[in-house]
Amino acid sequence: MKIGLIGCGNIGQFLLESLNMDSFLDGSRIDAVFVRDKKGYEDLANRCRTRLYDDFQAFLQSDTDLIIEAATVQSVKQYAPDILRHGKDILIISVGALADRSFFEELKALSELNGRKIYLPSGAIGGLDVLKAAQSTGQLESVTLTTRKPASSLTDEPVESEQVLFDGPAFEAISQFPKNINVSIILSLAGIGAEKTRVKIVADPHVNKNIHAIEAKGDFGKLTLNVENNPMPKNPKTSYLAALSVLSALKNSHDWLEIG
Numbered sequence: 001m002k003i004g005l006i007g008c009g010n011i012g013q014f015l016l017e018s019l020n021m022d023s024f025l026d027g028s029r030i031d032a033v034f035v036r037d038k039k040g041y042e043d044l045a046n047r048c049r050t051r052l053y054d055d056f057q058a059f060l061q062s063d064t065d066l067i068i069e070a071a072t073v074q075s076v077k078q079y080a081p082d083i084l085r086h087g088k089d090i091l092i093i094s095v096g097a098l099a100d101r102s103f104f105e106e107l108k109a110l111s112e113l114n115g116r117k118i119y120l121p122s123g124a125i126g127g128l129d130v131l132k133a134a135q136s137t138g139q140l141e142s143v144t145l146t147t148r149k150p151a152s153s154l155t156d157e158p159v160e161s162e163q164v165l166f167d168g169p170a171f172e173a174i175s176q177f178p179k180n181i182n183v184s185i186i187l188s189l190a191g192i193g194a195e196k197t198r199v200k201i202v203a204d205p206h207v208n209k210n211i212h213a214i215e216a217k218g219d220f221g222k223l224t225l226n227v228e229n230n231p232m233p234k235n236p237k238t239s240y241l242a243a244l245s246v247l248s249a250l251k252n253s254h255d256w257l258e259i260g
């Protein structure tokens with residue numbers, strides 16, 4: 001598989017190194033990387049033997065089958081429609097972009113029209129298999145997510161003791177915290193939607209992990225899941241699991257065996 005990558009920050013660099021240097025997936029590598037400004041990325045690109053682009057149209061024309069977005073919610077809105085129009089699959093990590101219902105419908109229509117697929121990795125959480133199964137013909141009554149992160153990842157204000165910064169529906173959470181709560185939108189997409197999924201965001205000066213507690217109830221029974229994520233050194237807002245989940249989604253996309 002020939003892969004293109006948008007964004008070469010924390011997750012992007014991890015993917016480049018895993019696929020191009022450590023050969024995580026036989027026969028798959030990142031051949032093209034789109035950045036806003038090539039300055040600062042040349043050494044990494046040379047080391048990982050990939051090509052850098054700062055012209056998006058030229059990046060789209062490069063010989064790739066799948067584009068991975070590892071940049072921002074805004075960049076998904078900006079680039080994903082063109083990627084599908086150009087007949088390429090896309091893997092989106094900034095899934096918060098799909099909270100916007102009309103954008104979601106636009107991507108759905110483009111995906112169908114062009115026969116391309118959109119991959120959404122599980123990111124920094126788990127339990128999506130349970131929600132999808134619970135929803136299949138049964139009823140999910142409620143899904144709640146409580147995210148607790150080091151205060152410095154969520155606010156520039158000094159925080160002495162734990163503070164609830166947000167309590168409300170997922171679609172509002174992602175619009176206020178687009179770099180911190182994409183997990184709430186993948187949870188919404190697997191479950192009962194971004195209006196009904198309840199989110200609480202806690203800034204905690206005493207933790208050094210990104211902790212996501214999920215509770216769901218329905219006629220299947222009850223789910224409680226607590227994921228205590230190690231943050232990534234280069235961007236502590238982001239959990240290591242989120243980067244790993246991209247590798248796992250890539251592997252799933254052309255594995256002979258599908259689990260879950």
Ligand SMILES: NC(=O)C1=CN([C@@H]2O[C@H](COP(=O)(O)OP(=O)(O)OC[C@H]3O[C@@H](n4cnc5c(N)ncnc54)[C@H](OP(=O)(O)O)[C@@H]3O)[C@@H](O)[C@H]2O)C=CC1
Binds near residue numbers: 034123
């Ligand atoms: N689904 C999930 O569970 C999770 C999702 N995420 C999301 O994943 C995304 C990536 O995370 P992470 O790697 O840690 O973030 P980083 O901030 O480390 O990297 C993002 C990179 O994107 C680049 N970028 C920003 N805008 C554009 C653009 N328009 N075009 C090209 N490049 C752009 C920036 O580079 P430059 O400034 O040089 O242009 C930056 O280096 C974020 O949106 C994050 O919120 C993170 C964790 C979990």
Ligand SMILES: O=C([O-])CC(=O)C(=O)O
Binds near residue numbers: 180
């Ligand atoms: O990495 C995490 O723990 C969660 C995160 O930033 C996000 O969902 O945007």
